[in-house]
Amino acid sequence: MRKIPVDKNLFCLPWTQTLLGTHVRGKVNFMALDWLTRVNFDPAMLGICVGSGHASNQAIRETGQFSVNVPTVDMVEVTDYCGIASAKQEDKSKLFDVFYGALEAAPMIAACPLNMECGVVQTLDLPTNTFFIGEIVAIYTEEQYLTGGKPDVKKIRPFLLTMPDNRFWAVGEHVGNAWKDGVKYREKLKRQPADGQAGTRRQTENGTTAAGISNLIEKQQVIETVNRLFINTDNRDWPRVKALFSSRVFFDMTSLSGGQPVTMTPQDIVDGWEKGLKALRAVHHQAGNYLVSIGDSEATVFCYGIALHYLPNNTSRNTRTFVGSYDMHLVRQDEEWKIDRFKFNLKFIEGNPDLEAG
Numbered sequence: 001m002r003k004i005p006v007d008k009n010l011f012c013l014p015w016t017q018t019l020l021g022t023h024v025r026g027k028v029n030f031m032a033l034d035w036l037t038r039v040n041f042d043p044a045m046l047g048i049c050v051g052s053g054h055a056s057n058q059a060i061r062e063t064g065q066f067s068v069n070v071p072t073v074d075m076v077e078v079t080d081y082c083g084i085a086s087a088k089q090e091d092k093s094k095l096f097d098v099f100y101g102a103l104e105a106a107p108m109i110a111a112c113p114l115n116m117e118c119g120v121v122q123t124l125d126l127p128t129n130t131f132f133i134g135e136i137v138a139i140y141t142e143e144q145y146l147t148g149g150k151p152d153v154k155k156i157r158p159f160l161l162t163m164p165d166n167r168f169w170a171v172g173e174h175v176g177n178a179w180k181d182g183v184k185y186r187e188k189l190k191r192q193p194a195d196g197q198a199g200t201r202r203q204t205e206n207g208t209t210a211a212g213i214s215n216l217i218e219k220q221q222v223i224e225t226v227n228r229l230f231i232n233t234d235n236r237d238w239p240r241v242k243a244l245f246s247s248r249v250f251f252d253m254t255s256l257s258g259g260q261p262v263t264m265t266p267q268d269i270v271d272g273w274e275k276g277l278k279a280l281r282a283v284h285h286q287a288g289n290y291l292v293s294i295g296d297s298e299a300t301v302f303c304y305g306i307a308l309h310y311l312p313n314n315t316s317r318n319t320r321t322f323v324g325s326y327d328m329h330l331v332r333q334d335e336e337w338k339i340d341r342f343k344f345n346l347k348f349i350e351g352n353p354d355l356e357a358g
């Protein structure tokens with residue numbers, strides 16, 4: 001991989017688009033603002049970077065107050081206008097319905113789903129910009145933007161800016177969970193051989209990445225779990241069969257028995273299987289054609305399966321064969337894969353259906 005140097009003034013990371021609210025000589029004003037960041041946890045502080053020549057800059061110096069408002073994707077045009085028009089030449093005071101919280105010179109936009117009012121605690125003058133650090137006095141939202149009491153980015157619908165292509169973007173897909181995915185990654189690292197390279201995406205000699213290898217290992221462990229289900233069942237090792245299931249299992253044998261799928265405990269399942277297979281001399285499951293996909297601490301498995309029941313009897317028709325496929329779902333619990341969905345899809349039955357009747 002060859003890295004190439006690019007212009008160091010290239011602003012290529014997406015920023016959250018906001019509108020900075022101030023009082024410019026007593027008049028409401030808003031400017032487009034992207035350069036902002038949270039800078040302290042407690043007390044909650046926000047850092048904003050405002051060009052030295054902007055009317056907003058002078059306003060913050062005079063009042064020591066400002067607001068940061070998060071517009072929705074429906075407000076792209078008016079937001080951009082606030083970034084090309086200066087209060088020095090154009091009146092932006094009537095663009096929005098505003099409201100106030102505790103601070104008298106920090107107007108907030110009613111139409112924005114999120115509003116913060118801040119009081120300046122530090123000012124850092126840089127060559128072309130000023131970095132104002134404001135303590136967040138209050139944050140406002142509305143019930144409609146919350147899910148489970150927390151602001152929901154899907155409902156807020158903010159937008160982002162990339163430069164120098166100067167384009168606005170909606171927020172994309174939910175791709176992971178903070179403070180959780182790292183825990184999973186740590187678990188994966190623990191399962192990797194300790195060769196000092198764990199955690200990197202180092203390419204192996206055949207071009208496979210460490211993450212790819214980790215995925216293969218997971219898939220193999222999932223297949224082994226399903227294989228153990230069949231082998232332990234054939235061995236009628238019920239405690240081991242039970243241990244392969246999650247505490248509740250969505251169990252669907254309706255292609256064979258009719259009725260409806262049910263939710264069962266591992267004990268219910270092994271009790272049923274122990275009883276159903278008791279009379280047989282041998283049970284033999286053969287599985288293959290595995291298709292496994294690994295997700296977020298979960299896995300789905302499709303496989304072919306043949307179950308052979310053997311019981312010598314007077315008719316000499318000693319076997320019964322169930323041919324079909326399985327759909328299973330597994331979850332990762334305490335470093336192990338557990339089956340929490342089990343579905344058999346019968347294709348056909350061959351042989352003696354009344355084996356036990358002799």
Ligand SMILES: Cc1cc2nc3c(=O)[nH]c(=O)nc-3n(C[C@H](O)[C@H](O)[C@H](O)COP(=O)(O)O)c2cc1C
Pocket residue numbers: 029030031032033034035036049050051053054055056057080082083084085086087088161
């Ligand atoms: C999309 C966009 C984002 C902007 N982000 C910033 C920013 O983060 N900091 C800044 O100082 N100026 C930024 N600007 C420029 C100001 O918003 C612009 O100069 C504005 O006219 C200043 O208004 P004022 O003079 O009324 O304060 C941005 C402009 C646009 C169009």
